[in-house]
Amino acid sequence: MPGKASHDAQGIPTAGAFWLANVLADVLFGPGYLPATAAFLPLTRLAITRAAALNGIPSIMFGWLYWKRGLEPAMAAHFSADLALHVLLPAVPQWFQS
Numbered sequence: 001m002p003g004k005a006s007h008d009a010q011g012i013p014t015a016g017a018f019w020l021a022n023v024l025a026d027v028l029f030g031p032g033y034l035p036a037t038a039a040f041l042p043l044t045r046l047a048i049t050r051a052a053a054l055n056g057i058p059s060i061m062f063g064w065l066y067w068k069r070g071l072e073p074a075m076a077a078h079f080s081a082d083l084a085l086h087v088l089l090p091a092v093p094q095w096f097q098s
Helices: 017-038 045-069 070-094
Strands: none
Touching: 017 045, 045 070
């Protein structure tokens, strides 16, 4: 039986339980991006803070999308963001070369 603090009468997680889980997932999985950051620059406090912010903000947004719309829209948004960041954005300078 779900707890009163974490679920409502219908068994749906409360907003507080959702945000706690969303932020906790971000904090636990966020360090997984540090090796990619280390490939580009030394891991100083500023670099780690930058990586945490640049990965944490979208993570929270994708979690919110999952909560409101479901798994497929959250996955599609994540895929689209990765496609734009890792495929389209690196190609932009080539578009302007003569």
